[in-house]
Amino acid sequence: MVDQNNKLLVIHNNLEKLLDSKREAMPRSFNKTRFLQNCMTVLQETKDIELCNPTSVARTMLKGAFLGLDFFNRECYAVVYKGSVEFQTDYKGEVKLAKKYSTKPVREVYAKLVREGDEFAEEIISGNQTINFKPKPFNNGEILGAFAVVNYMDGTMAYDTMSKAEIEIIKENFSRRSKQSGEYSKAWVVTPGEMYKKTVLRRLCKNIDLDFDTIEQQQAFEDAGDMDFNQEIKPQQQSPLNTNAVVVDGEYEEVNENKAEQT
Structure with missing residues (x-):
């Protein structure tokens, strides 16, 4: 002592x-x-x-x-x-930061687990995407996935969804601890549901414009996530408008045919 x-x-x-x-x-x-x-x-x-x-x-x-x-x-x-x-x-901390540092005023932001027996649907109404979620009361069924929602003061919203399989892939391949040692942090073992919510909320935050006051805050936020989403491998997609272009991170890049032939 x-x-x-x-x-x-x-x-x-x-x-x-x-x-x-x-x-x-x-x-x-x-x-x-x-x-x-x-x-x-x-x-x-x-x-x-x-x-x-x-x-x-x-x-x-x-x-x-x-x-x-x-x-x-x-x-x-x-x-x-x-x-x-x-x-x-923690998940609570993630919610607090999203509300505080979003450049677009936030009314509420949250993540929920979807379990077996819950009703969950993604819909498009009048061209606008939305979700409907009716959880079964006191449901302790198997977790099927999770979703995160941000509602802005101007009435608009954004959301993200992830199946349990998607989250497990992130956990296995992009968890900083597992990449270093093959082991998972205690939070994944003791409170997996909270980590599922944190994972989908973190990914949603990639689409929320967070503006931190200092570089120290930005770096601390990056360090705080167990998941390193920046390491995700995004598949290349063939552009339907140009057979010599592929889509990388949402942008078209020209393919050099001569270079391709040389390789």
Whole structure:
């Protein structure tokens, strides 16, 4: 216990120095005293935190400060894994960030699980896409997939859907932990439903124009996602208008026939 207390004191001092040196990158409403207190309360209950490098821990907690997220309220986590610590947002934190940093005012944003027995349908009404979801009360059936919705103040909306199979492919191929070690983070094991919701919400956020105040916030947001969607392999599609062009990331690229023949 003495060793842990000493480590926590070093972490506290390191974190306080970092917060002071980076105060210009913090949200306007940031409360340093409360943030420090909440961090230390959480770290006291974090198993094996004494095995981690104090500077690394302080830098991990700093990412929560950049984003204005609260570790104590479970908006984000410091996850200990084999002597290192990783920063992850919770689903609640993702919702908070989408609402706060969307350039287009958001009324509400959320993600839901679709289980066996629920009614779920995608429809096009008067040329506008929409979804209808009628969950079965207190449904504990098998998860079939998840969807995320953002409703804007101007009455428009956007959504994304993912089947369970799609999410599992993302988890297996684009989870940062699995790519590094072949293992999954504790959140995938303990709360898979929350990770399903976070995954589809993260993908929806790619289509929500998020404008962070600082580069530190942008980087912290990227680091917080267990899924690295930037590594997704997008299949090339033949353009129906030009047989010498393919569609890559939504844009047409000309194919050099001579180069193709040489290869």
